[in-house]
Amino acid sequence: MISQEKSSGTPSGAGTPRKKPPRPQPVTLREVAEAAGVSTATVSLVVNNKKAARISDETRKRVRDAIRNLGYRPNAMAQTLVSGSSRFIGLVADAIATTPFAGQIIHGAQDEAWKHGYALLIANTEGNSELETDAIAMMLEYKVRGILYSTWFHRATDIPASLREADFVLVNCFSTEPGARAVVPDEAQGGHSATEILLRHGHRRIAFINATIPAPARDGRLQGYREALEGAGIPFDEDLVLEAYPDQEGGYGATEDLLRLGATAVYCYNDRMAMGLYDGLREQGLSIPADMAVVGFDNQEVIAAHLRPPLSTVSLPHYELGAAGVRILLGLDEAPLQEAAKIYCPTIERTSVQALAPA
């Protein structure tokens, strides 16, 4: 089926000249040792560059040559077995590879893990808890250094029993359970930043289209909005916050209500709603940002930068979430004890907001 060829493992082998011996047995330490005429211990010492080891330059060179000639690669399994701890970090995700932008969590985790010499073992559980248990079991069997347990949207989560067997950190989710380390986006700060973009451009009557579905994001983004307003000396006006389902259709559907508010600017719960709102506004013959300034949230790829006009928004720091998760796991970053670490959501300014024309 798979046709591959052998490049003759041991030189001595003599032998039955096979036609197409499949993928050669990997070269082992011992073979290198024999080729170099030294013990395996010596080879190990030079491979790992042990400073404490006393190896003559000449021997070192012989070993290095043998390694090169034979194409030796250490067997990480064997190394792990003896050292007791692997260089794996597990990432279990409920849908992260599925959902467009949260793949960045994988990316961030992978980069950071790599930076510290760890490899990422991933599993997508698709919310199936049986799969999840199996995935965690697998990771435990591979003796992962720890597990990043992540969700594709920011939410509270339960901690699966088997997860407790490992060193773990919650990414993009959190638990009320004390001691569970977690890292999440700072929704309130994000909401604050989003609102401030508008404030900074002179808007004072700013609507907020929030999501209907309960979520930490819903609360946090609203809170940030209130705080920003208050910080600017503008009293919070409940009437200015609408609610809609957080997708394009929701944003579109909110257009009419929004227009009744007499706001000059609107902050949408997310970019998808903003996208729908764009359509709604356009249908009313209104233009952005002249007639209505709009900011979104998420900085969702493919959308935000390419709407017409490009959308000012606040970025969900998925990459950072993954990276921070790894750092916390490895004890490189301190995690707050009683709550999740909050990651800053950067502001992305584009042209959907312009200074309010003096009335």
Place this chain on the structure above:
Amino acid sequence: MISQEKSSGTPSGAGTPRKKPPRPQPVTLREVAEAAGVSTATVSLVVNNKKAARISDETRKRVRDAIRNLGYRPNAMAQTLVSGSSRFIGLVADAIATTPFAGQIIHGAQDEAWKHGYALLIANTEGNSELETDAIAMMLEYKVRGILYSTWFHRATDIPASLREADFVLVNCFSTEPGARAVVPDEAQGGHSATEILLRHGHRRIAFINATIPAPARDGRLQGYREALEGAGIPFDEDLVLEAYPDQEGGYGATEDLLRLGATAVYCYNDRMAMGLYDGLREQGLSIPADMAVVGFDNQEVIAAHLRPPLSTVSLPHYELGAAGVRILLGLDEAPLQEAAKIYCPTIERTSVQALAPA
């Protein structure tokens, strides 16, 4: 750094009642064996459910109980070491976790790998070839069963030297090199399907906005378009194919040229262009699908389903690409010898196309 404590493996240990014994040393086979009063061989046999083994029910039960009580988990590293081959499949990607929809490749690969008892080891190389070499080396050291080498968009690729040390298959990319197994989307079929949506609705003067940048997709989608037209007895008209940069701005910018063509329908190289085109058309006061039927390509999340009107398109089978890659790697699917396996691109019909009003 990692502080670990032993929780007194054997029950005999009597017990210094610790307060919070941190992560205990994992339980080993031997400990189970001692607890059950049998040899490690026996435990191994029951753990692996060897049919050939003759173990009394009574013993089997004792062992099972010990396993449960101690919370034993096999050490996959040790297993791998003795068996010689791991249950890992490596996935190296140039940007797959970064790019929105191609994360589906990971997802498909992971599901399929999992189905066959393999775990996915991933690495994002971000196009950095040094990183790539390291990533492959790492996978080789972990004795992966094979490597999926994938790209975020369909293209030709070189085969890195170290990749050849492994059993590998190219995913979403291909090499001219004979014998390199690969799996890619069937662009021509996709282009054919896209065009047929339009044909089926009675359109005869169908424009195609192709990409300016060279790629297999560009050629294949054009070819499919031609073939579909010809299949419908419509001569290919070179003037009907425009070119633009394949994003929203490109689609938007092509509006004017498109309108000069007198076409009743247009097929866009991708959904992002279609999205831009929507804006362009709308600005001209034209409506979709009444004044212009449009189909896209990619079925890009967040966009296609949520444009106004929802966009008919052809789906890029990323999930299937990943899954097929694994199957080919494992020898479960045959891969064509001299070329890449082509995966079908399914049609997604929404409401951006309607029957051509009788003239």
Place this chain on the structure above:
DNA sequence: AAGTTTTGCTAAAACGCTTGATCAAATCTA
């Protein structure tokens, strides 16, 4: 009842590597 087969289990050798203990030879000391 002595031989044969079956049953149930164990011993022990790998697997490829790391590492502390050793050791012989070379070099230094006084």
Place this chain on the structure above:
DNA sequence: TAGATTTGATCAAGCGTTTTAGCAAAACTT
């Protein structure tokens, strides 16, 4: 020059499994 030290390298145990060969006891044979 004998003892002490340093240098350069090896020995061998052990990491947690799997697996083959083997062995004693039990269960069948005739």
